[in-house]
Amino acid sequence: MTALPASRLPVPPWGLAVAAMLSVQLGSALSVGLISTVGPAGTAWLRLSMGALIFLVIARPPLRSLRRSDLPALLGLGVATGLMTIMFLAALERIPLGTAVAIEFLGPLTVAAVRGRSRAALVWPVLALVGVVLLTEPWGGTVDLLGVGFAGLAALGWAVYILLTQRVGDRFTGIGALSFTIPVAAATAAIVGIPQALGHVTLEVVIAAAGLALLLPVLPFALEMLALRRMTHTAFGTLMAIEPAIGLVLGLLVLSQTPSLLQLAGILTVVLAGAAAQRGGQRRTEAAAPAAPPSDLDLLG
Template sequence: MLSIQLGSALSLDLIAAVGPAGTGWLRLSVGALILLALVRPPLRSVRRSDVPTLLGLGIATGLMSVAFLAAIERIPLGTAVAIEFLGPLTVAALRGRGGRALIWPVVALLGVVLLTEPWHSDFDAAGVSCAGLAALAWAAYIVLTQRIGDRFTGIGTLSLTVPIAAGTAAIVGIPQAAGHITPAILAAAAGLAILLPVLPFALELLALRRMTPTAFGTLMAVEPALGVLLGLLILHQQPSAGQVVGILLVVLAGAAAQRHGDRDQQSVGQMDSRA
């Protein structure tokens, strides 16, 4: 979470230079090259039935990256993270036991309303919409990452999915960044690629092998608060009292939704051995 939010906060200068899609494309492309240099793609282990999941994960990753960067270009980092967090929180609620779990996305949504303050004239509908799109992509990312993590050992699959993500981002990213790429821009993209996607995607893949999507999504509850903190320290984005209450509601909803965090290690081991 720290790596993701730090990478996001430090990306704003790059966004100003090459746009959000251009930033996402450069970060993912450099990240893909790093992963291909570090790990071998498990091509021999890929079955035909795995292809839709791999493609879906790569596309979701690229869409999530570009949409989130487009959001933080327009709205504060902590607000964008809180909206994006509705994705994994909803996954957690839908997979939770009992109808009471569904109350927590509603609580989080109330917190998001306090954060975005739609009653103000400076409400940025485009920024909120981009963050909402990132939330949908993040929900898909969690579900698909667990499927891939259960099918393959190691982090080699990232050398398959991150290039797909880069290709997805390239559709808008290349036209947006064209004519603005310099050696300094490439150096910045390389540094940011370590923070996001290389380090966090590898750690998330390893975590999701041992955790349910419910536990993973809700343990991320502290991430909106971390986004607000880094937004304050690095970007000087000062939240109002109402927005602080909104963040606390989102964090509370995520923490309260956590249920049954341990995976069935025997079944996971069996799936790994079949792979």
């Protein structure tokens, strides 16, 4: 059966992007159970290792196109991915999912603000930042400072990840680069993850990690690539402002983490910012099918 081209898919591009974010946040929410068994670093190591195996099977590393000058960016991106995953899961062990996602999102928000070409372009990231503050509620007296610190480090890692993806995305297309970077991320997480998980890894744990790897990173990258064929990278990147809201909702549904009224106001704020940024972001039909597929690593450039 012939696959439909990206421009003829019945799902709108923003729907694919939102589905990718749902997969990411569902994978994060379901990781909480594994964290309680093998720890945050152990969960990161197992999930990334399963993801690395999947990518090695479905996308052979493009070794022939690899140049020595590519190694710093590839290794840096892999290390940043591994550290970002560990820090986020460590935050998730201590603070609610929506709060952790909101703080982590400050990384791409900062990059978006610095890269803005005009003052008008800063309106939507700034509005999303207001929503992030409402979701985080930093003025609350019961804030877990260590959890917030871990989420802040994850935000820094996400910012570095975005900067490195542009370099890698300029050199590799499709998912080939992931067969380089995800194994590096798994090896990075293994340094802390193996000692933390030692003695707790069972067949059930491995199966759970494999399932989580499908939710994050395998499925999101496939959906993101389809979305990026029909959206500008700027629209896609700012649309990600709704990710803290998705994290908050899934925290409520999956983890029974009840949001406050201010956090609900934060949801509305970031959704409005994301919707406004997405408006007019769909590519013209003639631009929707490039000669080479857009890089799955250049998600926010």
